[in-house]
Amino acid sequence: MQKTMILSILHILLLLFPNAAKASIGIGIGVGIGIGTGNGGVGANTPLPSGSNLNNAYTALQAWKSSITDDPLKILDTWIGSNVCSYKGIFCDTSETPFVAGIDLNHANLQGTLVKELSLLSDITLLHLNSNKFSGTVPDTFKDFTFLQELDLSNNQLSGSFPTVTLDMPSLVYLDLRFNNFKGSLPEELFNKKLDAIFLNNNQFSGEIPQSFGNSPASVINLANNKLSGNIPASFGFMSSKLKEILFLNNQLTGCIPQGVGIFTEMQVLDVSFNSLVGHLPDTISCLQDIEVLNLGHNKLSGDISDVICSLRSLLNLTVAYNFFSGFSQECSRLFNIGFDFTDNCIPGRNMQRPSPECSVIPDVNLNCLRIPTPKPLVCGTLASRASNFKYTNIHSSSP
Known part of the structure; x- marks a missing residue:
């Protein structure tokens, strides 16, 4: 005491x-x-x-x-x-x-x-x-x-x-x-600790992010500017919904953005830029109602940027530059004055885009990302419970 x-x-x-x-x-x-x-x-x-x-x-x-x-x-x-x-x-x-x-x-x-x-x-x-x-x-x-x-x-x-x-x-x-x-490498035990803030950025950590990542109760995690590789663990979607800032930028990460990202209803900053992430954006990003900074730039992401993402109520800066996105909705135009960088993509009729030959071959366009089943239409309030049940089911089904 x-x-x-x-x-x-x-x-x-x-x-x-x-x-x-x-x-x-x-x-x-x-x-x-x-x-x-x-x-x-x-x-x-x-x-x-x-x-x-x-x-x-x-x-x-x-x-x-x-x-x-x-x-x-x-x-x-x-x-x-x-x-x-x-x-x-x-x-x-x-x-x-x-x-x-x-x-x-x-x-x-x-x-x-x-x-x-x-x-x-x-x-x-x-x-x-x-x-x-x-x-x-x-x-x-x-x-x-x-x-x-x-x-x-x-x-x-x-x-x-x-x-x-x-x-x-x-x-x-x-x-x-x-x-x-x-x-x-980062030890598995790190993310099992009751740490509220983990700042490891600007070191030379390498290897994959441990699967225990999803066990962390932290509100802020910064892994930026290291040499981490492999996928963002699927357990990312099982973390505490109190997570406010997560930075993966400037590593060597591959694979998809996990669908479970949508449970972080209090998240304010998500930065996955300068990696090699692929695939379409998960629709659950539309549940990040407190997100202020969303940086997806300098990856290999593709597909359209939907209006439900650009209409996020707290969004102040959306960066999707240097990807392979093929379009965005009219709703995204409202972000031009506050911060929307869509240069060097494959968006027809827009300036400062990739040359056509580069857009003819979109990286891993057929990649089948693991997705947690979500209701249609998407009801964001149910994501956390669905993710929790999904985690519980998988853990117990794998028990002897």
């Missing part, structure tokens, strides 16, 4: 500082308050009660300080003495038994590594290290962060395979690894 209260207080502090930023589309800005002085109203000369928590914190932070090779903003000049709660970027709870509750060193431009001794800070609930120059790997000892709820390691130079130690943090809800040099 106390750890939850501390995190709530830190979140209030986040709102009071101008460097606080919401997790946003494809941008490497983490949630944080920038570089601050330790909280709790404790000054540099204020004595603190002795205790193992602060002794461990002193050991951890001094070990980390020794590993940092460049500190252009002179942050670490304040990391002197045993009163760790006076260090810049360190936030303490000083009631009863004092402990370090959070670390926020966003935009400190520190260069160094993450040392194993940091795990001695076992009570922290928030670790924000956005926009530094930390290199190396994430220590396995980070599994001791049993109370950590937010981990932001974005905009660094970290490398190695996916840091599976993050999957051993039982309280984690926000994971931000974007803009690093991580590579290799």
Whole structure:
């Protein structure tokens, strides 16, 4: 209970500082308050009660300080003495038994590594290290962060395979690894965790998206600018209907857009651009009544763009450029003034389209995409229950 209260207080502090930023589309800005002085109203000369928590914190932070090779903003000049709660970027709870509750060193431009001794800070609930120059790997000892709820390691130079130690943090809800040099496959367990936000964009992850993808309860997932291949898992249509943003852009994905996309009635951003997706658009896209940005550009999609898609009530930007679409309805014309890019398709009578020879051979036009049966006419409110029943039936029919 106390750890939850501390995190709530830190979140209030986040709102009071101008460097606080919401997790946003494809941008490497983490949630944080920038570089601050330790909280709790404790000054540099204020004595603190002795205790193992602060002794461990002193050991951890001094070990980390020794590993940092460049500190252009002179942050670490304040990391002197045993009163760790006076260090810049360190936030303490000083009631009863004092402990370090959070670390926020966003935009400190520190260069160094993450040392194993940091795990001695076992009570922290928030670790924000956005926009530094930390290199190396994430220590396995980070599994001791049993109370950590937010981990932001974005905009660094970290490398190695996916840091599976993050999957051993039982309280984690926000994971931000974007803009690093991580590579290799994504673990199945990642999407089984109770994470609300998953930011993995701008790394070098490869291989197929795990079939466990549909188990994720996250509201925001960003997989953009990696080397992921294969199909978007069919389980995509079984995810939490609370999903608001999903970005697959600039990978090597193939196959179709799953029909189950229609269950995401609260989705605001869907970006599958710069892949090799094929086939016609599923009619269930018409159920995305909260969608604001729909980017399908730079794929191999074909068919017509129907009026039910262009009439989506919240749509602000529709990009279908560099595909093989052969037409769009009059309703789509209303989007010209707010954002509708249909260049380099195969639409007769329109400017800036593909040359005719390219349109004579449409990629995988006969591909039979797996579709969840939907009612005719389409009733969007029934999709979630149908998808749920479809998933339940398939799981139990495959049981021994």
